[in-house]
Amino acid sequence: MPHFMLPDAGEGLTEAEIVAWRVGVGDTVEVNQVIVEIETAKSLVELPSPWSGVVAAILAEPGTTVAVGAPIVEISTGVDQTTAGPEQDGEDASEAREGGPVLVGYGLRGPAEPRARTDQAPPVPASPAPVVRTPHALAKPPIRKLARDLGIDLDTVTPTGPGGIVTREDLLAHVTRAEARTLATYPGDEPWLASGVVSPDGRQTRVPVRSVRKRTAEAMVASAFTAPHVTVFHTVDVTATMRLVDRLRSDPEFSGTRVTPLLIAAKALLLAVKRHPEINASWDEAAREIVYKHYVNLGIAATTPRGLVVPNIKDAHRLGLHDLALALADLTATARAGQTSAADQADGTITVTNVGVFGIDSGTPILNPGEAAILAFGSVARKPWVHKGKIKPRQVTQLSLSFDHRLVDGELGSRVLADVAAVLADPSRGLVWG
Amino acid sequence: MSDDAGGPLSEVGLVQMLTTTGERVPHPDLDLYAAELDADALRAMYRDLVLARRFDREATALQRQGELALFAPAEGQEGAQIGSAHALRPQDHVFPSYREHGVGLVRGVDATQILRLFRGVDHGGWDPTAHGFHLYTLVVGSHTLHATGYAMGLARDGLVGTGRPERDAAVVVYFGDGATAQGDVHEAMVFASVNTAPLVFFCQNNQWAISVPTTRQAVVPIADRAPGLGIPSVRVDGNDVVACYAVTRWALERARSGLGPVFVEALTYRMGAHTTSDDPTRYRDAAEEQRWRERDPIDRLHAHLTASGQLPQVFLDEIETAADALGEKLRTEVRALGRASTSGMFDHVYATEHAQVSADACGRGTR
Secondary structure, rough: OEEEOOOOOOOOOOEEEEEEEEEOOEEEEEOOEEEEEHHHHOEEEEOOOOOOEEEEOOOOOOOOEEEOOOOEEEEEEOOOOOOOOOOOHHHHHHHOOOOOOOOOOOEEOOOOOOOOOOOOOOOOOOOOOOOOOOOOOOHHHHHHHHHHHHHHHHHOOOOOOHHHHOHHHHHHHHHHHHHHHHHHEEEEEEEEOOOOOOOOOOOEEEOOOOHHHHHHHHHHHHHHHHOOOOEEEEEEEHHHHHHHHHHHHHOHHHOOOOHHHHHHHHHHHHHHHHHOOOHHHHEOOOEEEEEOOOOOOOOEEEEEEEEEEEEEEHHHHHOHHHHHHHHHHHHHHHHHOOOOOOOOOOOOOOOEEEEHHHOOOOOOOOOEEEEEEHHHHHOOOOEEEEEOOEEEEEEEEEEEEEEEEOOHHHHHHHHHHHHHHHHHHHHHHHHHHO | OOOOOOOOOOOOOOOOOEOOOOOOOOOOOOOHHHHHOHHHHHHHHHHHHHHHHHHHHHHHHHHHHOOOOOOOOOOOHHHHHHHHHOOOOOOOOHHHHHOOHHHHHHHHOOHHHHHHHHHHHOOOOOOOHOOOOOOOOOOOOOOOHHHHHHHHHHHHOOOOOOOOOOOOOOEEEEOOHHHOHHHHHHHHHHHHHHHOEEEEEEEEEOOOOOOOEEEHHHOHHHHHHHHOOOOOOEEOOOOHHHHHHHHHHHHHHHHHOOOOOOOEEEEEOOOOOOOOOOOOHHHHOHHHHHHHOOOOOOHHHHHHHHHHOOOOHHHHHHHHHHHHHHHHHHHHHHOEEEEHHHHHOOOOOOOOOOOOHHHHHHHOOOO
């Protein structure tokens, strides 16, 4: 007794919903008599009976969604007949569909779906099964087509486009991550970067070097491989500086400014430069000359959302502590807002990098290109320290100074660092040297 | 129909020789070309109209029964197809799109063979040379270029303008209103025009390019485009089988005699879906369909022949029997077509053996 299988009434449809039966069990039907109305993803369609006979059984109730190829009705014809459309020839059915349907009037589709993709939906069961409908993802037609070509369910893609639409980038990123997830051999090895291209084996993500990162790399390579770096270190008791910071913070003169240990360190460096102006210089390879600057453009290394930038405070040597505090706050705010300009970073003469904010003791900083020295200011922490003959908990930090040995000898570099330390150990030094 | 005289659906200048009620109206220029349409000829047309419609409905049902992957119904357009096809001579060659089932049947193509493509068995089961009827082209508009090239070839072979009716040949290319928005069609018209190709561009304007109406494809009648490219054009009532015959015959005789291409715009209506994959109720209303149903080409010829007592019941019974037989034949033979063998795809890539194709065939395995 033949079963009528649900046909693909569209092109490449996989399922349809039974809307209404026009016949009941026991009814006599003629060839091509409409027996059931179905709704596909595209349209309402009436299905005609392939045979004349008597309806023996209805196998799918109205409202259920049925997979293409599943039996929906049994018709007693009195003759042994079977229906076997082009889509239902058993093992060959999947291969018959391999190339995907061509919609008449729409032209050819893109490449066929890859067969080995593992994140595809499982095969539709060959029996009537209710399907849960989810809200549809938003995407423009070319992206929908691309998703179809790639075998990706758009609903699984995280949208980032305006109005929550899935963009081409979203889709491609989803594909590479999905592929990488499939390939990852150990839990946690999946890619964690939102951008970049995941390697075919899923174990690496490659991100193009752009903008700030690119400039930083070029500057650091240029500096590290042209200027022979020497770094000297000095550990110093900055308890007096920390007390000064506290006092200044409550000083009405400094209201509206931000007083930090870095401010005092910057001032200490300016005082050291004043005593040893040869440190404030640069090496001109082309002219084979050393350029000594009569001004100090004090660079401050700053971490920003876009990466490392080194803006400088122009003519910092002219600024009193109050104005220096304002300039430092202004520079920091501009950098954090990502608005540091090229001019802000140009023509620096010497730099301070505050590695202490990361809780780090010290480091061997690389010179900002065109400068001869850079001071690293470490973290300030209470440590046991010999003070007035006794071990006392004191606020201690470590300073390091990298310098260009082409024009700065160990003696000069050491004296500069010692002077910075001296001011931080006893800020009243500043009165003597200011 | 729109009353807008300047619009693409304008009926101004439309050739009509059989009114919607079946009344034969004279035409000063074209009566000459309809002179041979005696009662037998009209009955032959009527028979073809009915069989074409039965073919259409049967194929649509077979698709709904899962026997065809797809079908592009032509119901409503039989007048344009049967009328124009009857104007062809055996030596003429037709380039159809994918909806010219009526033309194919008139050209003697076996009905089952037409459905091989739609079942996905192969690209078409007939010999284009034997029937003067090319294989279907699913790519919209591209075959107008093939047809132009073929027509230019006829001229170079000396098969045009010799004055020998049994020898001179021409080409008809069928396409739709939607295709006229394609670059290919315009390129074909330019080439056909400057090369004086013996080619009839037969546009069945069925009002809908899938879901896009003609009014969104053109702001002037589609036929009005052709004169700008140097091709005379004519608009004909596409549901008037007599007018379609006469106009096409005029155009073909002109082309065969070496006077170059003609553009025919036949105003008709696709009563069904674009293909079985779409749902016309989503983009057009029932009232529009009803207006066109009243202009049905079969009803019109039926009324004309009945009024003059030329449609005896015995003839109608004979057609009915033939149509039933056609339906039975299609249901049986289409199911027996089986499905395509995978290796078959390599068989007709090149006319002669080709190393790469042979290698692909081997790598693919034989079945």
